[in-house]
Amino acid sequence: MNPARITARLGRRLPIQPPFARRLFHQHIIHPQPILGSPTPTYFHSQKRRPWSPASKTIHNVPTIRMLSFYRVLPNLAVKLVRIPAMLGGAVVGGLAYIQYQATQAGNYAVDVLRKTGDWASDTTGGLFSGAKDIAGRTRTGWERTKDELGITDWWRQNFQNGGIATTTGGESGGSGGQPPKQSRANAAAVAGTGAAFGYTTSEDDDRTGEEAARDDQMMVLTRKMIEIRNMLKMIGKSDTLLLPSIVVIGFQSSGKSSVLEAIVGHEFLPKGSNMITRRPIELTLVNTPNATAEYGEFPTLGLGKITDFSHIQKTLTDLNLAVPASECVSDSPIQLSIYSPKVPDLSLIDLPGYILIHSEDQPPELGQRIDALCEKYIQSPNVILAISDAPSDLANSAALRACRRVDPRGERTIGVVTKMDLVEPSRGAGILKNRDYPLRLGYVGVVSRIPQLSGGIFSRGGGNFTDSITNNEAAYFSSHPSEFGPDSELAVGTRTLRKKLMRVLEQTMASSLQSLSDAVQQELEEATYEYKVQYNDRPLSAESYLAESLDAFKHSFKEFAESFGRAKVRELLKEELNQRVLDLLAQRYWNRPVNDLTPPPPELDPLSALPKAAQDSVYWSRKLDASTSSLTKLGIGRLATTVVANALQSEVDRLIAESTFSSHPFAQQAITAASSSILNERFLSTSDQVENCIKPYKYEIDVNDSEWAKGRQEITSVLNSELKACEAAVKNVENEFGGKRKLQDVMGYIDRIRKGEVALEGNGVGGAGGFSASLLAKGREALFLRDRASILRMRILALKSSQCSKPTAKYACPEIFLDVVADKLTSTAVLFLNVELLSEFYYNFPRELDKRLGRGLAKADVERFAREDAKVRGHLDVIRRKELLEAVLEKMKTLNVLEESERREGHRENVVGGKGMVMGEKRKRSWTVV
Numbered sequence: 001m002n003p004a005r006i007t008a009r010l011g012r013r014l015p016i017q018p019p020f021a022r023r024l025f026h027q028h029i030i031h032p033q034p035i036l037g038s039p040t041p042t043y044f045h046s047q048k049r050r051p052w053s054p055a056s057k058t059i060h061n062v063p064t065i066r067m068l069s070f071y072r073v074l075p076n077l078a079v080k081l082v083r084i085p086a087m088l089g090g091a092v093v094g095g096l097a098y099i100q101y102q103a104t105q106a107g108n109y110a111v112d113v114l115r116k117t118g119d120w121a122s123d124t125t126g127g128l129f130s131g132a133k134d135i136a137g138r139t140r141t142g143w144e145r146t147k148d149e150l151g152i153t154d155w156w157r158q159n160f161q162n163g164g165i166a167t168t169t170g171g172e173s174g175g176s177g178g179q180p181p182k183q184s185r186a187n188a189a190a191v192a193g194t195g196a197a198f199g200y201t202t203s204e205d206d207d208r209t210g211e212e213a214a215r216d217d218q219m220m221v222l223t224r225k226m227i228e229i230r231n232m233l234k235m236i237g238k239s240d241t242l243l244l245p246s247i248v249v250i251g252f253q254s255s256g257k258s259s260v261l262e263a264i265v266g267h268e269f270l271p272k273g274s275n276m277i278t279r280r281p282i283e284l285t286l287v288n289t290p291n292a293t294a295e296y297g298e299f300p301t302l303g304l305g306k307i308t309d310f311s312h313i314q315k316t317l318t319d320l321n322l323a324v325p326a327s328e329c330v331s332d333s334p335i336q337l338s339i340y341s342p343k344v345p346d347l348s349l350i351d352l353p354g355y356i357l358i359h360s361e362d363q364p365p366e367l368g369q370r371i372d373a374l375c376e377k378y379i380q381s382p383n384v385i386l387a388i389s390d391a392p393s394d395l396a397n398s399a400a401l402r403a404c405r406r407v408d409p410r411g412e413r414t415i416g417v418v419t420k421m422d423l424v425e426p427s428r429g430a431g432i433l434k435n436r437d438y439p440l441r442l443g444y445v446g447v448v449s450r451i452p453q454l455s456g457g458i459f460s461r462g463g464g465n466f467t468d469s470i471t472n473n474e475a476a477y478f479s480s481h482p483s484e485f486g487p488d489s490e491l492a493v494g495t496r497t498l499r500k501k502l503m504r505v506l507e508q509t510m511a512s513s514l515q516s517l518s519d520a521v522q523q524e525l526e527e528a529t530y531e532y533k534v535q536y537n538d539r540p541l542s543a544e545s546y547l548a549e550s551l552d553a554f555k556h557s558f559k560e561f562a563e564s565f566g567r568a569k570v571r572e573l574l575k576e577e578l579n580q581r582v583l584d585l586l587a588q589r590y591w592n593r594p595v596n597d598l599t600p601p602p603p604e605l606d607p608l609s610a611l612p613k614a615a616q617d618s619v620y621w622s623r624k625l626d627a628s629t630s631s632l633t634k635l636g637i638g639r640l641a642t643t644v645v646a647n648a649l650q651s652e653v654d655r656l657i658a659e660s661t662f663s664s665h666p667f668a669q670q671a672i673t674a675a676s677s678s679i680l681n682e683r684f685l686s687t688s689d690q691v692e693n694c695i696k697p698y699k700y701e702i703d704v705n706d707s708e709w710a711k712g713r714q715e716i717t718s719v720l721n722s723e724l725k726a727c728e729a730a731v732k733n734v735e736n737e738f739g740g741k742r743k744l745q746d747v748m749g750y751i752d753r754i755r756k757g758e759v760a761l762e763g764n765g766v767g768g769a770g771g772f773s774a775s776l777l778a779k780g781r782e783a784l785f786l787r788d789r790a791s792i793l794r795m796r797i798l799a800l801k802s803s804q805c806s807k808p809t810a811k812y813a814c815p816e817i818f819l820d821v822v823a824d825k826l827t828s829t830a831v832l833f834l835n836v837e838l839l840s841e842f843y844y845n846f847p848r849e850l851d852k853r854l855g856r857g858l859a860k861a862d863v864e865r866f867a868r869e870d871a872k873v874r875g876h877l878d879v880i881r882r883k884e885l886l887e888a889v890l891e892k893m894k895t896l897n898v899l900e901e902s903e904r905r906e907g908h909r910e911n912v913v914g915g916k917g918m919v920m921g922e923k924r925k926r927s928w929t930v931v
Contacts, residue, residue: 219507220288222896224346226510227285229892233517236885242520245509246283246348247502248378251388251400253354256419256449260388261351263449263495264502266343266467267310269297270351271318276363279324281334281378282317282351286344295341295465303861313337329363330370332377343467345503349386350378355399372403379407382513384505385414391424391446395438411440415505417498421446422477430484433491442505446485446493448474470495518893525886532879541876543867550661550668551854555847557656562843565652570645570839571831577644578823579719581635585628586816591792595781598754598761598769608792612799612813625815632822633699638692641830645838646680665869667862668854675849679842687837691830698829704821709808712821713800720797720816727790734783738776747772747780748787 230244251257258270265286271277296306297313307313317335324331330353352375359367379385385408387400395401404414416438421429433444449470474494478485485493492501532538590608593601606620614621653676662668704712738744750770753759761769768774796816799805805814851857858866868874 245382266465416444426481426484638688642688716820
């Protein structure tokens with residue numbers, strides 16, 4: 001509601017204002033303002049004035065009847081006589097307010113006429129095209145757009161805001177009233193885009209003109225694009241020349257650094273504590289999101305996603321800082337944090353640990369020097385320095401200003417911020433901000449940036465954005481001292497002013513660095529292009545394509561393996577394993593002649609040498625063969641066969657990995673091994689059960705025909721010959737360990753004589769005997785055992801070749817052949833089900849499992865990690881990525897150049913218009929250019 005209209009209404013109704021109304025409202029000063037678009041008064045009150053309800057108007061007209069009393073009439077009459085001059089003044093004010101009211105009504109009537117005209121056109125169009133509501137909607141939209149383009153509302157505001165009724169006055173307003181109403185929607189968009197970022201609560205608080213708002217909006221766009229360029233250059237991270245400036249925040253501990261940053265963001269998010277909490281640089285990137293409602297933060301390097309709870313951000317920052325060991329206290333490893341909000345400006349800030357005077361007992365003595373060195377590293381050119389000092393302290397003792405003098409002696413890159421302005425006398429605070437004792441070219445800004453801790457009050461912090469509370473609190477303090485901080489003082493005060501200054505200084509500093517940056521980027525791009533062409537022959541490569549090529553090559557190798565590893569290979573593996581089991585049974589039941597000690601061996605009742613001459617119905621030899629056959633068939637062939645084939649498949653997969661490009665990728669090796677193991681483990685139990693069920697008939701009866709006997713005779717003879725060669729090779733190894741055959745024969749002869757009883761052994765021979773040590777005697781016993789085993793094998797080979805073992809009826813005399821035939825039958829039966837239950841399933845599912853683990857199911861970060869495990873591929877990808885980033889940076893610089901050219905053309909157009917346009921053109925001459 002317009003303040004003038006409120007004044008007029010109060011002037012008419014104040015004498016009869018109800019008592020309850022007087023209790024509800026606080027008296028405050030009313031300043032006359034223009035009719036339309038009046039800004040909010042600078043003075044603050046606790047509650048907004050509520051409009052009079054219709055019921056209250058009816059109460060005034062109710063006749064009041066009371067008893068006539070002469071002594072009560074006289075005081076009232078005197079009071080009314082005193083109020084006559086006030087009533088005359090109120091009448092004058094009411095008359096002026098009425099004139100303004102009528103002007104407002106006229107303006108509103110004109111706007112209503114235009115709106116009704118638009119509604120009439122829309123309704124007429126809807127009537128002509130019944131049912132086509134979309135066409136009517138488009139017509140109305142077109143009318144609204146035309147009205148906005150004509151800028152009728154802005155035109156009325158321009159005529160009535162600056163000088164009352166422009167048609168009746170001949171001043172400046174009248175002169176400007178002749179200008180056509182040509183204000184576009186861009187002004188409103190500019191105001192909305194930068195108002196919240198600068199800290200304006202409502203559009204009435206924003207005292208900028210449309211041109212200034214549009215220029216600020218253009219500055220925000222340019223700053224945002226340059227911050228994007230800066231972030232891209234940080235990703236390249238190779239040369240110190242590829243850098244854009246940031247704003248580095250330095251100051252003493254407890255000087256208010258955190259409060260200033262939190263006032264700019266509008267949330268408590270920085271770590272706080274009694275001890276030194278900020279131990280690492282915090283690279284803070286603020287991104288303005290004008291069309292969004294949510295505020296959130298992100299830690300780009302941690303991958304925590306969007307965090308809307310700023311207390312969680314504060315806790316994360318605290319944990320990351322406290323992770324620095326107490327012995328170091330300070331680390332130069334930065335923490336990257338990005339905050340997205342419609343209420344923050346586009347800024348790039350770096351918060352550093354605060355300076356200290358003395359260290360505590362639990363801190364290293366060199367802590368102060370480490371902090372100085374860290375700050376010295378970041379405040380170098382071209383970064384902008386935000387030097388924080390508190391007003392109660394003397395600027396002569398400011399460590400921040402002292403550090404700035406070393407790297408920026410002329411103060412061209414330093415902005416001074418004086419905090420806690422409400423804790424000193426206004427005159428002293430104003431004297432600090434006048435920039436006389438310690439001058440800085442960018443000046444000083446005084447802030448309070450502290451919210452009064454009032455529980456339940458209007459400044460209660462809560463969990464939302466407290467930018468408005470800080471702005472209102474600062475405005476209340478500085479406006480209460482107009483002589484020191486008023487407009488005439490030309491002092492920069494308030495967080496809102498600090499925001500503007502930071503944005504503009506950062507934009508100008510970045511812009512001044514763009515020319516040299518463009519040259520450096522161009523040079524880096526030429527080097528990257530040359531390296532890409534010479535070293536990698538312009539061959540394109542990405543992490544995804546490298547993984548796909550490696551996976552395809554591995555699948556091709558696996559296909560070749562699957563074609564060669566079929567039923568015949570499985571039979572060979574299983575038969576070889578069962579042959580070893582047959583040899584173990586023969587050694588245990590037929591050939592077992594161990595030489596455990598030097599005592600004479602016990603006599604054999606049925607020696608193996610008597611087997612060829614034994615009767616066919618010999619109970620001893622028949623039971624020995626039946627026991628051996630039972631042990632073989634009840635060995636657990638199903639589990640044994642499945643284990644042998646599964647181990648063979650896993651070994652082949654490992655071999656394929658070692659021969660492929662995956663050999664240098666531990667992550668892929670683990671994934672492929674896990675894929676094969678999961679399939680084999682899944683099929684193991686079912687396959688072993690199927691094989692075990694199929695060989696059950698062989699546990700009770702086994703028939704052998706002549707062809708099977710002949711085949712088994714040939715195979716077992718070959719097996720025994722191989723075993724004989726192995727024994728002879730083992731004897732050779734023992735001879736080599738003894739140092740010669742003769743010495744070994746001496747030891748073996750001595751042991752033979754003892755075992756035959758020809759030589760008496762003194763003691764048990766543990767400590768040696770016959771001049772030989774205990775170790776030599778042990779080796780002699782081993783050689784003696786191998787010699788006896790070799791003689792047995794030779795004897796059995798001769799027996800198998802004899803005519804006695806030519807028929808299946810001689811199975812008790814030739815147990816080796818019969819056991820081999822049984823093993824062959826078990827192998828043939830097991831292979832059938834192994835091929836169906838295990839091999840086929842593995843060959844079908846393994847490539848699909850690879851796709852799931854290394855193809856479609858792999859996250860992008862895992863694909864990148866996989867590719868970078870190989871040093872050569874990592875170098876190739878780095879060159880390509882660096883080249884692409886540099887090209888993208890140049891593209892964005894070209895976009896900035898286009899925006900600058902657009903500003904130049906706009907400035908030229910305003911120069912042609914003249915007057916005010918000339919001033920704006922002069923301002924734009926100082927802007928930057930990208931070549």
